[in-house]
Amino acid sequence: MKKYSVLVAFLLASQLITMVSAMATTSIKAEVNGMVCAFCAKGIEKKLNAMQEGKGAFVDLKSRVVVMELKDGEDIPLEKFTQVIKNAGYAVTKVEKVPQSAEAIKAELLKSKDAK
Amino acid sequence: MFKTIRLHALLVAPCVIFSSQLHAAALMGFEESAMMMTEIGRYNQEWMLNYSPKLGYAIGVEVMRMSGKLEQATTLVGLNYTGLIKRWNLPHAQVNVWFNGSLGEASGLYDGFAYTPSLQFDAETTRLYFLAKARLIRTNNMNYDTAVVQTGFSFYETSFDGTQPWFVLEAKTMRNTEPALQVTPALRLINKNYFLELGVTNPFQGEGFAPRLNAMFVF
Numbered sequence: 001m002k003k004y005s006v007l008v009a010f011l012l013a014s015q016l017i018t019m020v021s022a023m024a025t026t027s028i029k030a031e032v033n034g035m036v037c038a039f040c041a042k043g044i045e046k047k048l049n050a051m052q053e054g055k056g057a058f059v060d061l062k063s064r065v066v067v068m069e070l071k072d073g074e075d076i077p078l079e080k081f082t083q084v085i086k087n088a089g090y091a092v093t094k095v096e097k098v099p100q101s102a103e104a105i106k107a108e109l110l111k112s113k114d115a116k
Numbered sequence: 117m118f119k120t121i122r123l124h125a126l127l128v129a130p131c132v133i134f135s136s137q138l139h140a141a142a143l144m145g146f147e148e149s150a151m152m153m154t155e156i157g158r159y160n161q162e163w164m165l166n167y168s169p170k171l172g173y174a175i176g177v178e179v180m181r182m183s184g185k186l187e188q189a190t191t192l193v194g195l196n197y198t199g200l201i202k203r204w205n206l207p208h209a210q211v212n213v214w215f216n217g218s219l220g221e222a223s224g225l226y227d228g229f230a231y232t233p234s235l236q237f238d239a240e241t242t243r244l245y246f247l248a249k250a251r252l253i254r255t256n257n258m259n260y261d262t263a264v265v266q267t268g269f270s271f272y273e274t275s276f277d278g279t280q281p282w283f284v285l286e287a288k289t290m291r292n293t294e295p296a297l298q299v300t301p302a303l304r305l306i307n308k309n310y311f312l313e314l315g316v317t318n319p320f321q322g323e324g325f326a327p328r329l330n331a332m333f334v335f
Contacts, residue, residue, distance in 0.1 A: 033205040033206055034205025034206060034210040035205075035210075036209060036210050036240050037210075037240060037242070037306060038274070038276050038277075038278075038307060038308040039306050039307065039308055039309075039310070039311050039332070039334070041276070041308070042145075042146070042308045042309070043145060043147065043149060044146075045276070046146070047146070047147075058276075059276040060276060061273075061276055062242065062273055064208070087146070087147045087171055088147065089146060089200075089203065090205055091205035093207075
Protein backbone atom coordinates (compact mmCIF):
# COMPACT_ATOMS: atom_id res chain seq x y z
CA MET A 1 0.00 0.00 0.00
CA LYS A 2 2.82 2.32 0.96
CA LYS A 3 4.55 1.50 -2.35
CA TYR A 4 1.42 2.46 -4.30
CA SER A 5 1.11 5.70 -2.39
CA VAL A 6 4.69 6.63 -3.23
CA LEU A 7 4.11 5.78 -6.89
CA VAL A 8 0.91 7.83 -7.05
CA ALA A 9 2.62 10.76 -5.32
CA PHE A 10 5.51 10.52 -7.77
CA LEU A 11 3.19 10.50 -10.78
CA LEU A 12 1.19 13.43 -9.43
CA ALA A 13 4.36 15.40 -8.77
CA SER A 14 5.63 14.69 -12.31
CA GLN A 15 2.31 15.78 -13.74
CA LEU A 16 2.38 18.94 -11.65
CA ILE A 17 5.90 19.80 -12.78
CA THR A 18 4.90 19.28 -16.43
CA MET A 19 1.83 21.47 -15.98
CA VAL A 20 3.75 24.22 -14.22
CA SER A 21 6.48 24.26 -16.87
CA ALA A 22 3.85 24.32 -19.63
CA MET A 23 2.11 27.19 -17.90
CA ALA A 24 5.40 29.04 -17.60
CA THR A 25 5.96 29.01 -21.38
CA THR A 26 5.78 32.56 -22.63
CA SER A 27 6.02 33.96 -26.14
CA ILE A 28 6.04 37.47 -27.47
CA LYS A 29 3.60 37.98 -30.29
CA ALA A 30 3.60 41.09 -32.47
CA GLU A 31 1.32 42.20 -35.28
CA VAL A 32 3.33 43.99 -37.95
CA ASN A 33 2.34 46.26 -40.82
CA GLY A 34 4.26 46.35 -44.13
CA MET A 35 5.64 42.83 -43.88
CA VAL A 36 4.85 41.54 -47.37
CA CYS A 37 8.00 39.84 -48.63
CA ALA A 38 10.22 37.17 -47.08
CA PHE A 39 13.38 38.56 -48.64
CA CYS A 40 12.64 42.02 -47.24
CA ALA A 41 11.57 40.76 -43.80
CA LYS A 42 14.62 38.59 -43.35
CA GLY A 43 16.13 41.27 -41.11
CA ILE A 44 13.43 40.73 -38.50
CA GLU A 45 14.21 37.05 -38.20
CA LYS A 46 17.97 37.57 -38.20
CA LYS A 47 17.94 40.24 -35.50
CA LEU A 48 15.46 38.40 -33.27
CA ASN A 49 17.35 35.13 -33.61
CA ALA A 50 20.42 36.92 -32.29
CA MET A 51 18.64 37.61 -28.98
CA GLN A 52 19.89 35.14 -26.40
CA GLU A 53 16.68 35.26 -24.38
CA GLY A 54 14.57 33.74 -27.16
CA LYS A 55 14.25 30.32 -28.75
CA GLY A 56 14.16 31.69 -32.30
CA ALA A 57 11.71 33.83 -34.21
CA PHE A 58 8.76 32.71 -36.28
CA VAL A 59 7.44 35.02 -39.00
CA ASP A 60 4.09 34.60 -40.75
CA LEU A 61 3.62 36.97 -43.67
CA LYS A 62 0.00 36.09 -44.35
CA SER A 63 -1.22 36.84 -40.85
CA ARG A 64 1.38 39.63 -40.36
CA VAL A 65 2.58 38.07 -37.14
CA VAL A 66 6.03 37.74 -35.58
CA VAL A 67 6.43 35.37 -32.64
CA MET A 68 9.29 34.49 -30.37
CA GLU A 69 9.12 31.98 -27.55
CA LEU A 70 11.20 32.95 -24.53
CA LYS A 71 13.65 30.59 -22.91
CA ASP A 72 12.74 29.45 -19.41
CA GLY A 73 13.42 32.18 -16.89
CA GLU A 74 14.29 34.73 -19.57
CA ASP A 75 12.50 37.91 -20.47
CA ILE A 76 12.62 40.57 -23.17
CA PRO A 77 10.94 43.93 -22.62
CA LEU A 78 8.21 44.50 -25.19
CA GLU A 79 9.79 47.86 -26.07
CA LYS A 80 13.06 46.13 -27.01
CA PHE A 81 11.23 43.53 -29.11
CA THR A 82 9.24 46.28 -30.86
CA GLN A 83 12.38 48.31 -31.54
CA VAL A 84 14.06 45.40 -33.33
CA ILE A 85 11.12 45.15 -35.73
CA LYS A 86 11.02 48.93 -36.22
CA ASN A 87 14.75 48.98 -36.97
CA ALA A 88 14.15 46.40 -39.67
CA GLY A 89 11.79 48.90 -41.33
CA TYR A 90 8.34 47.80 -40.21
CA ALA A 91 5.54 49.14 -38.02
CA VAL A 92 4.32 47.22 -34.98
CA THR A 93 0.60 47.69 -34.38
CA LYS A 94 0.23 45.36 -31.39
CA VAL A 95 2.65 43.47 -29.17
CA GLU A 96 1.94 41.27 -26.18
CA LYS A 97 3.26 38.44 -24.08
CA VAL A 98 1.13 35.32 -24.32
CA PRO A 99 1.26 32.13 -22.22
CA GLN A 100 1.70 29.90 -25.26
CA SER A 101 4.57 28.19 -27.03
CA ALA A 102 5.56 29.31 -30.54
CA GLU A 103 4.42 25.92 -31.80
CA ALA A 104 0.95 26.42 -30.30
CA ILE A 105 0.64 29.86 -31.90
CA LYS A 106 1.83 28.45 -35.21
CA ALA A 107 -0.83 25.73 -35.03
CA GLU A 108 -3.46 28.35 -34.19
CA LEU A 109 -2.49 30.47 -37.19
CA LEU A 110 -2.54 27.44 -39.46
CA LYS A 111 -5.97 26.50 -38.18
CA SER A 112 -7.35 30.00 -38.78
CA LYS A 113 -5.91 30.00 -42.32
CA ASP A 114 -7.53 26.62 -43.03
CA ALA A 115 -10.83 27.91 -41.70
CA LYS A 116 -10.68 30.76 -44.21
CA MET B 117 40.33 57.73 -55.32
CA PHE B 118 38.97 56.30 -58.55
CA LYS B 119 41.77 53.76 -58.63
CA THR B 120 40.53 52.57 -55.22
CA ILE B 121 36.99 52.42 -56.53
CA ARG B 122 38.14 50.41 -59.52
CA LEU B 123 39.92 47.98 -57.24
CA HIS B 124 36.76 47.54 -55.18
CA ALA B 125 34.76 47.01 -58.33
CA LEU B 126 37.14 44.32 -59.51
CA LEU B 127 36.75 42.55 -56.21
CA VAL B 128 33.01 42.87 -56.11
CA ALA B 129 31.97 42.25 -59.68
CA PRO B 130 32.82 38.55 -59.92
CA CYS B 131 30.82 37.82 -56.77
CA VAL B 132 27.85 39.79 -57.95
CA ILE B 133 27.63 38.13 -61.31
CA PHE B 134 26.18 35.17 -59.50
CA SER B 135 23.94 37.23 -57.44
CA SER B 136 20.17 40.64 -58.24
CA GLN B 137 17.78 43.19 -59.53
CA LEU B 138 18.43 46.86 -59.50
CA HIS B 139 14.75 47.54 -59.91
CA ALA B 140 13.85 45.51 -56.85
CA ALA B 141 11.44 46.87 -54.29
CA ALA B 142 14.14 46.74 -51.64
CA LEU B 143 17.21 48.76 -52.58
CA MET B 144 18.92 47.96 -49.34
CA GLY B 145 18.86 45.33 -46.63
CA PHE B 146 18.11 45.84 -42.98
CA GLU B 147 20.20 47.66 -40.39
CA GLU B 148 23.83 46.45 -40.40
CA SER B 149 23.40 44.30 -43.49
CA ALA B 150 25.13 44.15 -46.85
CA MET B 151 23.36 43.62 -50.14
CA MET B 152 24.72 42.42 -53.47
CA MET B 153 22.74 43.07 -56.63
CA THR B 154 23.23 42.56 -60.31
CA GLU B 155 21.39 42.95 -63.57
CA ILE B 156 22.88 41.36 -66.64
CA GLY B 157 21.24 42.16 -69.94
CA ARG B 158 22.44 42.37 -73.50
CA TYR B 159 23.06 46.13 -73.70
CA ASN B 160 23.59 47.02 -70.10
CA GLN B 161 24.92 45.35 -67.00
CA GLU B 162 24.95 46.59 -63.44
CA TRP B 163 26.56 45.36 -60.26
CA MET B 164 26.20 46.88 -56.84
CA LEU B 165 27.33 46.09 -53.34
CA ASN B 166 26.07 48.25 -50.51
CA TYR B 167 26.09 48.32 -46.74
CA SER B 168 23.33 49.72 -44.57
CA PRO B 169 24.67 50.93 -41.21
CA LYS B 170 21.22 52.14 -40.20
CA LEU B 171 17.70 51.78 -41.50
CA GLY B 172 17.01 54.27 -44.27
CA TYR B 173 20.32 54.59 -46.03
CA ALA B 174 23.11 52.55 -47.54
CA ILE B 175 26.44 53.28 -49.15
CA GLY B 176 28.27 51.13 -51.62
CA VAL B 177 30.03 50.65 -54.90
CA GLU B 178 28.32 50.39 -58.27
CA VAL B 179 29.61 49.31 -61.65
CA MET B 180 27.52 49.89 -64.77
CA ARG B 181 28.35 48.91 -68.31
CA MET B 182 26.29 50.28 -71.17
CA SER B 183 26.64 49.83 -74.90
CA GLY B 184 24.48 51.13 -77.68
CA LYS B 185 23.98 49.08 -80.78
CA LEU B 186 27.27 48.53 -82.66
CA GLU B 187 29.20 50.82 -80.34
CA GLN B 188 32.01 50.40 -77.86
CA ALA B 189 30.88 49.99 -74.26
CA THR B 190 31.11 52.64 -71.55
CA THR B 191 31.87 51.48 -68.03
CA LEU B 192 30.96 53.59 -65.05
CA VAL B 193 32.44 52.91 -61.64
CA GLY B 194 31.13 54.94 -58.76
CA LEU B 195 30.33 55.35 -55.11
CA ASN B 196 26.66 54.72 -54.58
CA TYR B 197 24.19 56.13 -52.07
CA THR B 198 20.70 54.79 -51.39
CA GLY B 199 18.23 56.68 -49.23
CA LEU B 200 14.71 55.75 -48.21
CA ILE B 201 12.78 59.00 -48.61
CA LYS B 202 9.48 57.71 -47.32
CA ARG B 203 7.94 54.38 -46.37
CA TRP B 204 4.31 53.60 -45.68
CA ASN B 205 3.79 50.36 -43.76
CA LEU B 206 0.17 49.43 -44.37
CA PRO B 207 -1.70 46.41 -42.96
CA HIS B 208 -1.28 44.35 -46.14
CA ALA B 209 1.13 46.43 -48.21
CA GLN B 210 4.31 48.41 -48.20
CA VAL B 211 4.92 51.54 -50.27
CA ASN B 212 8.34 53.17 -50.66
CA VAL B 213 9.96 56.18 -52.28
CA TRP B 214 13.74 55.87 -52.75
CA PHE B 215 16.63 57.98 -53.89
CA ASN B 216 19.57 56.15 -55.41
CA GLY B 217 22.58 57.40 -57.27
CA SER B 218 26.28 57.10 -57.94
CA LEU B 219 29.08 59.57 -58.44
CA GLY B 220 32.06 58.18 -60.30
CA GLU B 221 34.12 57.91 -63.41
CA ALA B 222 33.19 56.72 -66.87
CA SER B 223 35.63 55.09 -69.25
CA GLY B 224 35.37 53.50 -72.67
CA LEU B 225 33.42 55.18 -75.44
CA TYR B 226 32.75 58.09 -73.09
CA ASP B 227 35.14 59.30 -70.38
CA GLY B 228 34.93 61.61 -67.44
CA PHE B 229 32.97 62.38 -64.32
CA ALA B 230 29.65 60.56 -64.24
CA TYR B 231 26.51 60.83 -62.13
CA THR B 232 23.39 58.70 -61.93
CA PRO B 233 20.69 60.12 -59.61
CA SER B 234 17.36 58.30 -59.57
CA LEU B 235 13.97 58.27 -57.90
CA GLN B 236 11.99 55.09 -57.38
CA PHE B 237 8.44 54.46 -56.25
CA ASP B 238 7.30 50.96 -55.41
CA ALA B 239 4.24 49.35 -53.86
CA GLU B 240 3.90 45.72 -52.93
CA THR B 241 1.52 43.28 -51.26
CA THR B 242 2.10 39.57 -50.79
CA ARG B 243 0.49 39.03 -54.22
CA LEU B 244 0.88 42.22 -56.28
CA TYR B 245 3.79 44.48 -57.14
CA PHE B 246 4.33 47.80 -58.91
CA LEU B 247 7.44 49.90 -59.47
CA ALA B 248 8.29 53.07 -61.37
CA LYS B 249 11.79 54.48 -61.61
CA ALA B 250 13.49 57.33 -63.43
CA ARG B 251 17.28 57.63 -63.57
CA LEU B 252 19.76 59.99 -65.14
CA ILE B 253 22.95 58.27 -66.32
CA ARG B 254 25.28 60.92 -67.60
CA THR B 255 28.84 62.02 -68.25
CA ASN B 256 30.45 64.31 -70.83
CA ASN B 257 28.42 63.85 -74.01
CA MET B 258 26.90 60.63 -72.67
CA ASN B 259 23.24 60.17 -71.89
CA TYR B 260 21.80 56.80 -70.97
CA ASP B 261 18.82 58.20 -69.05
CA THR B 262 16.45 55.44 -68.10
CA ALA B 263 12.76 55.11 -67.21
CA VAL B 264 11.32 51.84 -65.94
CA VAL B 265 7.86 50.59 -65.07
CA GLN B 266 7.32 47.12 -63.63
CA THR B 267 4.26 45.28 -62.49
CA GLY B 268 3.73 41.72 -61.39
CA PHE B 269 1.79 39.16 -59.42
CA SER B 270 2.70 36.10 -57.41
CA PHE B 271 1.23 32.77 -58.40
CA TYR B 272 0.39 31.83 -54.82
CA GLU B 273 1.08 32.66 -51.19
CA THR B 274 3.99 30.95 -49.49
CA SER B 275 5.25 30.60 -45.96
CA PHE B 276 8.12 32.75 -44.75
CA ASP B 277 10.52 29.89 -45.43
CA GLY B 278 9.11 29.03 -48.85
CA THR B 279 10.08 30.23 -52.32
CA GLN B 280 7.49 32.44 -53.97
CA PRO B 281 7.31 32.60 -57.78
CA TRP B 282 6.19 35.83 -59.44
CA PHE B 283 5.44 36.88 -62.99
CA VAL B 284 6.83 40.35 -63.67
CA LEU B 285 6.44 42.50 -66.77
CA GLU B 286 8.84 45.39 -67.30
CA ALA B 287 8.82 48.23 -69.81
CA LYS B 288 12.05 50.21 -69.98
CA THR B 289 13.48 52.96 -72.10
CA MET B 290 17.19 53.75 -72.11
CA ARG B 291 18.59 56.47 -74.34
CA ASN B 292 21.12 55.42 -76.97
CA THR B 293 20.17 51.76 -76.80
CA GLU B 294 17.96 49.64 -78.98
CA PRO B 295 15.24 48.68 -78.96
CA ALA B 296 14.03 52.06 -77.76
CA LEU B 297 11.32 50.37 -75.70
CA GLN B 298 12.59 47.26 -74.00
CA VAL B 299 9.85 44.91 -72.84
CA THR B 300 10.87 42.11 -70.51
CA PRO B 301 8.52 39.44 -69.17
CA ALA B 302 10.27 37.60 -66.36
CA LEU B 303 9.91 34.88 -63.77
CA ARG B 304 10.98 36.06 -60.33
CA LEU B 305 11.72 33.76 -57.42
CA ILE B 306 11.78 35.29 -53.95
CA ASN B 307 13.07 33.45 -50.97
CA LYS B 308 14.12 34.86 -47.61
CA ASN B 309 17.73 34.28 -48.65
CA TYR B 310 17.72 35.34 -52.28
CA PHE B 311 15.95 37.13 -55.09
CA LEU B 312 16.41 35.69 -58.56
CA GLU B 313 14.82 36.77 -61.82
CA LEU B 314 15.18 35.49 -65.33
CA GLY B 315 13.57 37.28 -68.24
CA VAL B 316 13.78 37.81 -71.96
CA THR B 317 13.90 41.24 -73.58
CA ASN B 318 12.44 41.98 -76.99
CA PRO B 319 12.92 41.11 -79.77
CA PHE B 320 12.04 37.67 -78.51
CA GLN B 321 13.65 35.76 -81.33
CA GLY B 322 16.39 36.05 -83.92
CA GLU B 323 19.67 37.92 -83.60
CA GLY B 324 18.39 40.38 -81.02
CA PHE B 325 17.26 37.66 -78.59
CA ALA B 326 18.37 38.94 -75.17
CA PRO B 327 17.97 36.97 -71.96
CA ARG B 328 18.32 38.98 -68.74
CA LEU B 329 19.32 37.91 -65.27
CA ASN B 330 18.71 39.77 -62.02
CA ALA B 331 19.79 38.55 -58.64
CA MET B 332 20.13 39.87 -55.12
CA PHE B 333 21.48 38.61 -51.84
CA VAL B 334 21.39 40.11 -48.34
CA PHE B 335 23.71 38.97 -45.62
